[in-house]
Amino acid sequence: MRESSGFFKDMQIPRFLWIILILFFIKCTILAFFITPLWDIPDEPGHYSYIQDIAMGEGLPVLGETIIAPNVVENWWLQNKEARHLNWIAQHPPLYHIFGAIFLKIGGIFTQDPHWLFRIPRLTSVFFATGTLFVIFLFLREFTKDEFFALTCSAIVGLIPMYSNMASGTNHDVGLVFFCSLSILFFYRFISTKLEKNAYLSALFIGAAGAIKFSAGLLAIPILLIIFIYLQGAWLIKLKNMAGICITAAILPGFYLVRNWILFSNPFIISVDMDKTVNIKSVGLIEYLQINPVIDHLFKNFFALIGWTGTGNGDVLLFQISGNFLLLLVISLFIILSLSFWEYIQEIINLKEREKYLIIGFIILTFIIIYMHLFFNKEYILPQGLLYSIILTIPFFSLALIKSMSGDNLFRYFSLTIIAFYFIAFIYFFMIPLYETFGVLRAMHGRYFFPLIPLLIICYIYPAYKLIKPQQWVLFLIIIGAALFELSFYLFGVIPFFQGVFL
Numbered sequence: 137m138r139e140s141s142g143f144f145k146d147m148q149i150p151r152f153l154w155i156i157l158i159l160f161f162i163k164c165t166i167l168a169f170f171i172t173p174l175w176d177i178p179d180e181p182g183h184y185s186y187i188q189d190i191a192m193g194e195g196l197p198v199l200g201e202t203i204i205a206p207n208v209v210e211n212w213w214l215q216n217k218e219a220r221h222l223n224w225i226a227q228h229p230p231l232y233h234i235f236g237a238i239f240l241k242i243g244g245i246f247t248q249d250p251h252w253l254f255r256i257p258r259l260t261s262v263f264f265a266t267g268t269l270f271v272i273f274l275f276l277r278e279f280t281k282d283e284f285f286a287l288t289c290s291a292i293v294g295l296i297p298m299y300s301n302m303a304s305g306t307n308h309d310v311g312l313v314f315f316c317s318l319s320i321l322f323f324y325r326f327i328s329t330k331l332e333k334n335a336y337l338s339a340l341f342i343g344a345a346g347a348i349k350f351s352a353g354l355l356a357i358p359i360l361l362i363i364f365i366y367l368q369g370a371w372l373i374k375l376k377n378m379a380g381i382c383i384t385a386a387i388l389p390g391f392y393l394v395r396n397w398i399l400f401s402n403p404f405i406i407s408v409d410m411d412k413t414v415n416i417k418s419v420g421l422i423e424y425l426q427i428n429p430v431i432d433h434l435f436k437n438f439f440a441l442i443g444w445t446g447t448g449n450g451d452v453l454l455f456q457i458s459g460n461f462l463l464l465l466v467i468s469l470f471i472i473l474s475l476s477f478w479e480y481i482q483e484i485i486n487l488k489e490r491e492k493y494l495i496i497g498f499i500i501l502t503f504i505i506i507y508m509h510l511f512f513n514k515e516y517i518l519p520q521g522l523l524y525s526i527i528l529t530i531p532f533f534s535l536a537l538i539k540s541m542s543g544d545n546l547f548r549y550f551s552l553t554i555i556a557f558y559f560i561a562f563i564y565f566f567m568i569p570l571y572e573t574f575g576v577l578r579a580m581h582g583r584y585f586f587p588l589i590p591l592l593i594i595c596y597i598y599p600a601y602k603l604i605k606p607q608q609w610v611l612f613l614i615i616i617g618a619a620l621f622e623l624s625f626y627l628f629g630v631i632p633f634f635q636g637v638f639l
Contacts (some may be wrong), residue, residue: 152287153273160294160303161266167304168258171626173634174211176446177305178581181212182225184306187236187257191244197226198399199407211250214449224407229392231347232308236260257306264314265303269294271317275590276598279324279544285601288611289593295618297440297457297625302583308348309583315345316355316587323359327366327547332377335363339385345587346389350404354561355587356385358554408573424568428577438582439465442630455633461625475600482603483545548598551591558588 175181185205189197204212204221213219236257243256269290276286293299302310319342326334342359345352363381367374393403402409424430440457447453457465562584570578 156291157266157269160269161262164262164265164300164303168262169255172304173446174254176444177307178444179225180306181208182223184208184257185223186225186233187240190233190237191240196230197223199226202226227406228349229347229389232311261303261305261310264311268314268317271321272590275321279594280598284608284611288615291615292618293589295622297622298582301442312345312349313586315341317590320590324547330368335381336384339381343385343388354558358557362550419572433580434582437580438585441581447634472600473596475603476596479599479603548594551595555588555591
């Protein structure tokens with residue numbers, strides 16, 4: 137069926153995509169109801185209790201006051217079923233939980249069996265995760281003009297064990313990824329067409345993401361900045377349009393920010409702020425990266441960090457990808473990234489002499505400074521503030537290429553900038569403060585970087601694809617291989633872990 141206009145932009149939706157989406161939906165539904173144990177998705181007790189409060193008409197939970205529902209505690213915290221737990225998830229905005237409450241309310245019409253009621257809100261994540269694959273396909277097809285590549289990547293994203301795991305539980309991160317992907321899609325459409333309606337839609341969807349989780353702001357900041365650069369018209373008109381776009385992005389999360397300000401005099405308050413007995417340990421960005429295996433854990437956890445407190449009956453138990461599965465993953469990604477790096481080198485070689493030497497010199501200088509900071513005495517190097525600025529602007533060398541790059545290539549370099557900003561800002565504003573508070577690594581889940589998946593594909597996967605231009609049958613074999621990888625990982629790793637074999 138061909139759409140006349142709007143979301144699908146006069147393009148047919150291939151039958152193979154519907155097969156991918158249906159199979160993914162069925163897989164995650166089976167995982168949600170029959171495989172993934174209750175409370176073995178991060179923070180699931182808090183999310184479910186939040187949803188139940190809304191479904192029962194008790195309003196939004198209040199951070200520091202609202203407790204986890206007793207029926208949840210009785211099923212979850214088996215060491216002490218009478219324990220009283222404050223709901224730390226009350227720190228988050230409610231959009232995901234409102235959708236979850238709709239599912240719970242409808243499910244309650246058909247059953248009151250807790251076995252099913254506790255699992256019904258998981259369908260919220262199943263729908264959001266399936267929708268995300270659809271949006272990723274649309275974005276990649278429009279960017280690459282290659283339908284089968286878009287199909288392949290959508291299928292492979294749906295075969296990442298961590299993505300499937302998160303899609304099978306009650307957790308708002310999958311909803312966050314859905315709206316961030318929509319925002320990226322319309323952000324690209326704006327850059328391609330300069331139509332202001334696409335800028336407003338991108339802002340609307342990033343605002344919806346912010347109404348699920350405030351970390352969406354790390355994506356909103358660079359997107360809105362680039363939108364402002366590309367707005368057309370006189371300065372007064374640009375400022376007027378940008379004001380409207382920013383209001384559009386802020387209106388949904390703004391309600392919760394105002395509520396927090398009224399209740400706590402702090403719009404961005406989190407559960408850690410309510411704890412007055414914490415032990416603060418100050419640490420800088422570079423020191424944090426030097427003394428902790430941050431990159432190692434984030435890489436592994438992006439693909440698989442399964443479990444939480446369900447299997448452990450209240451104790452946190454996690455199963456991280458390792459062994460032959462990790463080795464196969466590392467080899468595959470090494471090949472892909474090596475090919476992509478070579479493609480970037482070819483792009484630089486084809487530039488004009490002045491631009492070429494400027495970029496090469498900038499890259500060398502950046503890596504020298506990073507190397508010195510990581511491996512030499514800090515007394516002999518640049519102040520950290522300057523270093524952060526340099527690291528954040530590594531991809532901004534694209535600004536020297538504006539006259540040389542085509543629109544899509546330029547968007548790819550802007551995407552590199554967004555990835556760098558998101559990565560550094562997340563570590564600096566989320567991970568380090570938690571480390572300073574608790575003295576141990578926190579917020580190390582790879583799922584926090586799922587909102588970047590569409591941009592990661594066009595920046596690190598697509599260049600390799602352009603270089604080798606594989607046949608469709610090769611891509612089909614890659615999909616089969618990814619499916620066998622996930623199936624094996626579940627059969628020989630995840631399911632035995634859930635059954636307690638590895639405990």
